[in-house]
Amino acid sequence: MPPRDKRMTEDEVVSQLESGMTIGIGGWGSRRKPMSMVRAIARSSLTDLTLVSYGGPDVGLLCALGKVKKVVYSFVSLDSIPLEPHFRKAREAGAVEVEEYDEGMLLLGLQAAAWRVPFLPTRVGLGTDLLALNPDLRTVQSPYPDPVPDEFEEYEELIAMPALRLDAALVHMNRGDAHGNGQYLGVDPYFDDLYLCAAERRFMSVEQVVPTDDLASLGPLQTLRVNRLMVDGVVEAPGGAAFTACPPDYERDEELQARYAAAARDDDAWAAFVAEWVQG
Amino acid sequence: MADARRADVCAVALAEVFRGDGEILANPIGNLPMIGGRLARESFEPDLVMTDGEALLVQNPMPVGVDDPPKVIEAWNPYRAMFDIVWSGRRHIVMGPVQLDRRGNANIAWIGDDAQRPKVQMLGFRGGPGNTISHATSYWVPNHSPRVFVEKVDVVVGVGYDRAAELGSVARDHAIPAVVTNLAVLDFDNDERSMRLRSVHPGVTVDDVVAATGFALDVPDDVGESRLPTDAELALLDQIDPSGLRFGEVPDP
Numbered sequence: 340m341p342p343r344d345k346r347m348t349e350d351e352v353v354s355q356l357e358s359g360m361t362i363g364i365g366g367w368g369s370r371r372k373p374m375s376m377v378r379a380i381a382r383s384s385l386t387d388l389t390l391v392s393y394g395g396p397d398v399g400l401l402c403a404l405g406k407v408k409k410v411v412y413s414f415v416s417l418d419s420i421p422l423e424p425h426f427r428k429a430r431e432a433g434a435v436e437v438e439e440y441d442e443g444m445l446l447l448g449l450q451a452a453a454w455r456v457p458f459l460p461t462r463v464g465l466g467t468d469l470l471a472l473n474p475d476l477r478t479v480q481s482p483y484p485d486p487v488p489d490e491f492e493e494y495e496e497l498i499a500m501p502a503l504r505l506d507a508a509l510v511h512m513n514r515g516d517a518h519g520n521g522q523y524l525g526v527d528p529y530f531d532d533l534y535l536c537a538a539e540r541r542f543m544s545v546e547q548v549v550p551t552d553d554l555a556s557l558g559p560l561q562t563l564r565v566n567r568l569m570v571d572g573v574v575e576a577p578g579g580a581a582f583t584a585c586p587p588d589y590e591r592d593e594e595l596q597a598r599y600a601a602a603a604r605d606d607d608a609w610a611a612f613v614a615e616w617v618q619g
Numbered sequence: 620m621a622d623a624r625r626a627d628v629c630a631v632a633l634a635e636v637f638r639g640d641g642e643i644l645a646n647p648i649g650n651l652p653m654i655g656g657r658l659a660r661e662s663f664e665p666d667l668v669m670t671d672g673e674a675l676l677v678q679n680p681m682p683v684g685v686d687d688p689p690k691v692i693e694a695w696n697p698y699r700a701m702f703d704i705v706w707s708g709r710r711h712i713v714m715g716p717v718q719l720d721r722r723g724n725a726n727i728a729w730i731g732d733d734a735q736r737p738k739v740q741m742l743g744f745r746g747g748p749g750n751t752i753s754h755a756t757s758y759w760v761p762n763h764s765p766r767v768f769v770e771k772v773d774v775v776v777g778v779g780y781d782r783a784a785e786l787g788s789v790a791r792d793h794a795i796p797a798v799v800t801n802l803a804v805l806d807f808d809n810d811e812r813s814m815r816l817r818s819v820h821p822g823v824t825v826d827d828v829v830a831a832t833g834f835a836l837d838v839p840d841d842v843g844e845s846r847l848p849t850d851a852e853l854a855l856l857d858q859i860d861p862s863g864l865r866f867g868e869v870p871d872p
Contacts, residue, residue, distance in 0.1 A: 431740055441747065465778070529698060
């Protein structure tokens with residue numbers, strides 16, 4: 340008996356999301372972002388979203404279209420264009436709230452949620468303004484004595500990075516089957532499996548849906564990073580990460596990305612870009 | 620060495636920040652720091668480990684500004700594994716600060732006084748907090764000016780010596796070995812751990828550096844001159860940076 344078929348469309352994914360949700364978006368910068376699902380959100384009536392992302396055009400697009408209440412972030416970049424211009428514009432207009440973290444703290448927050456612990460301890464953030472900027476961020480004292488004897492205090496005070504629990508997670512993989520097993524074929528898995536494990540509702544788009552039995556022959560076994568315990572819905576979306584990079588299937592569409600970025604400076608160009616690339 | 624230009628002096632100064640580091644991940648960010656790091660590995664620090672700028676550790680001196688340079692791949696190092704290295708302490712990064720203060724507190728995130736509505740959004744916190752609390756962090760400033768060297772940074776992203784001292788033992792791995800600029804090399808090697816002028820580049824005066832710094836620098840009586848590259852280093856620089864990207868980043872005075 341084969342397991343159930345989880346295939347659905349981007350619009351069916353959106354129908355399972357609600358305004359006000361906290362949504363984690365996989366990929367990294369302008370790399371392997373689940374843009375076909377992000378564009379479906381952009382076309383929807385969803386609003387007041389909180390995004391958790393190693394941010395790229397996913398964050399910029401949804402901020403520019405007024406879908407976002409808050410961004411939980413460490414950076415938002417288009418890689419070849421280091422600062423995401425739409426996110427920058429929203430920030431400088433005070434149009435979105437932010438919760439800022441070091442990029443390693445985002446990893447710990449997702450990992451804590453995935454492991455269902457309330458926090459993970461870290462040195463990261465100590466001595467910086469993160470504690471002042473995030474009044475909800477707490478420290479915790481180690482119950483164990485300092486392993487390195489010196490003239491300082493005996494029990495280290497560490498940051499307690501809170502679990503970043505997600506209502507939903509969206510990721511894009513190179514290959515997958517109809518049941519939610521997923522495979523990345525590029526050089527980096529990024530944090531996609533962690534986003535899925537940190538979320539209540541989990542959606543994965545793939546370049547191509549293949550029979551389960553094909554997956555192991557398409558790449559080294561280590562590329563089978565996502566299993567069906569982590570996924571509720573599978574979207575077959577060829578080109579679904581464009582214009583971000585999705586090697587080996589395709590590189591970043593730098594020309595399209597440059598047009599997207601330049602449109603941040605010109606309302607007419609932005610309207611035309613949205614009509615063509617988001618609504619179209 | 621009559622042919623050495625200011626950018627070459629900067630590259631050598633950036634290489635020197637890694638002297639004595641041994642087998643750690645040298646992770647210089649940006650073209651000139653990358654050129655300096657690769658120069659260090661090809662000359663006096665052969666055990667340094669370096670990335671290809673993405674998810675691989677690469678043993679050969681990949682030239683900068685060249686499409687698809689050959690790679691001798693040593694290991695796989697995706698983003699997630701980078702935190703294993705950062706938090707192990709076996710790393711020395713060179714970052715480019717937007718603002719840097721007298722005690723080494725650094726800002727790369729944003730400019731302004733309202734965190735929810737900055738005047739200028741920059742990189743965000745990125746890895747600044749984790750880098751500076753976990754291992755050595757040096758800084759590269761291609762345009763030494765009072766806009767960068769400020770009395771007080773708008774937001775502390777990278778930990779300075781005053782904050783590290785308050786933290787005590789948990790900050791035991793904090794270190795800022797050097798700040799290299801287009802004018803000078805600076806460090807924190809005094810009793811107060813405040814920014815000190817170590818050397819000026821040839822053609823730069825102490826007064827030039829003081830005037831370009833927005834706080835009171837510690838200026839010792841015996842400020843030396845940054846060293847010139849050797850002939851061998853100049854030859855290596857031309858291999859590592861064949862198209863001369865360094866001269867675009869630091870033009871001749």
